Amino acid sequence: MSESRKLYYTTSHGCPVMDPLASQRIGKHGPLLLQDSAMIDLLAHFDRERIPERVVHANGAGAFGEFELTNPIPDLTDAHFLTQKPGYKVKTLLRFSTVGGERGTSDCARDPRGFALRFYTEEGNCDWVMNNTPVFFIRDPSKFPVFIHTQKRNPQTNLKDATMFWDYLSSNQECINQVMILFSDxxxxxxxxxxxxxxxxxxKFTKRDGSWIYVQWVFKSRQGNHNMTNDQAAVCDPDYATADLFNAIERKDYPQWDAYVQTMTQEQADQFEHSVFDLTKFWPEDRYPPRKIGVLTLNKNPTNYFAEIEQAAFSPSHLVPGIEPSADPVLQSRLFSYPDTHRYRLGANYHQIPVNCPMNGYSPFHRDGAMRVDGNLGSQPNYPSTLFDIKYKTEGSASDPSQEEWSGKATLYQWGSELTDLDYVQANELWNEFGKTPKMQENFVYNVAVHLCNAERSVQEKTFGMFDKVNKLLGSKIRYETTRRGNKNSL
Ligand code: HEM
Structure with missing residues (x-):
């Protein structure tokens, strides 16, 4: 659209509107006319402005930037953007979020933070859809919807509900590592x-010769790790984090993260005391040292929040050759869930929305559908025509899974629900680790107690038992501090 076209108001079909505030009515005090299609056009569009918010991670903020490869890793992967010369740059988009709150709820809530990163690579979009913690609450994907229900609002009161929150957690104690982190500062x-x-x-990182290695990645903030106390967060401006990010980028104080990968061979994985497919456990850095690969910089605010952040559709299934999902069941389920929700939230053609559109385009076999706005790839054949020169990439990088533990087996197995003493070991290490920072253990106990005192007594008892298993002293401190506050039984 030319600049001059933008200078006057029009209807949505482009007809100039002389006075956008006038409406057609019968006489000075009479009813409106149905023929006032300019006003109807405006109201009808307004009536449809809201789209479904994300079912989780609805509240968030984002920015564009670049990833600079400082230490290429061709020995580990064939991924194009990770194997170029040092200094190679890829455009990126990063969206941060809280998890349980609706759009507009507080940025400062006690909640994990989403850290969804897109690389616009020459081989398509590569999304690393992360959180700000190395572990998660579940290792069994079928628990995700019910777990999320308990962290959202009570179906009757429409209030956050400490009883259902702790009832779930104390009944599914594989969550303990994530709870230890969540209730620390x-x-x-x-x-x-x-x-x-x-x-x-x-x-998994893979190579053309069929070799592969297990991998996890981590982005460490150059701004350091800074937290609020429970009481600071409780009175914080709800838009604090959104404003902080936007304002930093506006004043050119560009936030940066150093990117690292941790790897494990199958042999190392066999010796690891936990399953590498168990998302509730972390890989200790002293045993699996992070290897630096690059630097991420955020340097451009969105010009339109709705277009570029609300409509962004990240998915762990958006990977590029050289990077594959592992058999982690939670990850496997996420490969389905994200594109599925995008088709619902944004429509079948969500990949055409500019922020989602891969820079190398997409297949001419993805045709038609509601709201097709890109010309539908014109006259290109919608099947693999012998008359038209569409090339297939014939050489690719795929792992040889024959050495993997799961290879060849298909059974119905409920691994996620079995708990052993081993499930509490890392949580105990975290508790001891907290002891090295002044007030961190004390704050942890306080943070749990001020929340747990709102739950029903029987749920409190179950939760005391969970912390007892981590550490007897911790369990008794939480029991004492929670009980001392009395049972408030609502939030
Ligand atoms: C069974 C497990 C999980 C399921 C089914 C699930 C599902 C979802 C869904 C449906 C969304 C909304 C996406 C959208 O509307 O665009 C979402 C958002 C998100 N999830 Fe998950 N999730 C799971 C676990 C996880 C885990 C383990 C992580 C991190 C390691 C994670 C990180 C995120 C992030 C960062 C977002 C926000 C993405 C954005 O900014 O647009 N999720 N998840």
Missing amino acids: RGTPDGFRKMDGWSGHTY
């Missing part, structure tokens, strides 16, 4: 810039 980060991002899941 790391659960209330000071904005989006001062926290790290972790893949959490194990993925």
Whole structure:
């Protein structure tokens, strides 16, 4: 559209509107006319402005930037953007979020933070859809919807509900590592810039020769890790993190993260005391040292929030040759869930929305559908025509899974629900780790107690038992601090 076209108001079909505030009515005080299609056009579009918000991670903010490859890793993967010369840059988009709150709820809530990163690579979009913690609450994907229900609003009161929150967690104690992190002050980060991002899941790096290695990635903030206390977060401006990110980029104080990968061979994975497919466990850095690959910089705010951030559609299934999902069941389920929700939230042609459109285009076999706005790839054949020169990439990088533990087996197995003493070991290490930072253990106990005191007594008892298993002293401190506050039984 030319600049001169933008200078006057029109209807949505381009007809100039002389006075956008006037409406056609019968006389000075009479009813409106149905023929006033300019006003109807305006109202009808307004009536449809809202689209479904994300079912989780609805509240967030984002920005564009670039990833600079500083240390290529051709020994690990064939991924084009990770194997170029040092200094190679890829455009990126990063969206931060909270998880449980609706759009417009507080940026400062005690909640994990989403860290969804897109690389616009020459081989298509590569999305690393991460959180700010190395672990997650579940290792069994069928628990995700019910787990999320308990962290959202009570179906009757429409209020957040401490009883159902702790009832779920104390009944599914594989969540304990994530609970330890969430109720430390790391659960209330000071904005989006001062926290790290972790893949959490194990993925695979692959090469053309069929070789592969397990990998996790982590982005460490150059702004440091800074958190709020529970009481600071409780009174924080709800838009604090959104404003902090936007304003930093506006004043050219560009936030940066150093990117690393941790790897494990199958032999190392066999010796690891946890399954590499268990998302509730982390890979200790002293045993699996992070290897630096690059630097991420955010340097451009969106020019339109709705177009570029609300409509962004990240998915862990958006990978490029050289990077594959592992057999982690939660990751496997996410490969389905994200594109599925995008088709619902944004429509079948969501990949055409400019922020989602891969820079190398997409297949002419994806045709038609509601709201096709890109010319539908014109006269290109919609089948593999012998008359038209569409090339297939014949050589690719795919892993040889024959050495993997799961290879060849198909069984119905409920691994996620079995708990052993091993499930509490890393949580105990975290508790001891907290002891090295002044007030961190004390704050942890306080943060749990002020929340748990709102739950019903029987659920409190179950939760005390969970913390007892982590550490007896921790369990008794939480019992004492929670009980001392009395049972408030609502939030
Ligand atoms: C069974 C497990 C999970 C399921 C089914 C699931 C599903 C979803 C869905 C449906 C969305 C909304 C996406 C959209 O509307 O665009 C979402 C958002 C998100 N999820 Fe998950 N999720 C799971 C676990 C995880 C885990 C383990 C992580 C991190 C390691 C994660 C990180 C995120 C992030 C960062 C977003 C926001 C993406 C954005 O900014 O647009 N999720 N998830």
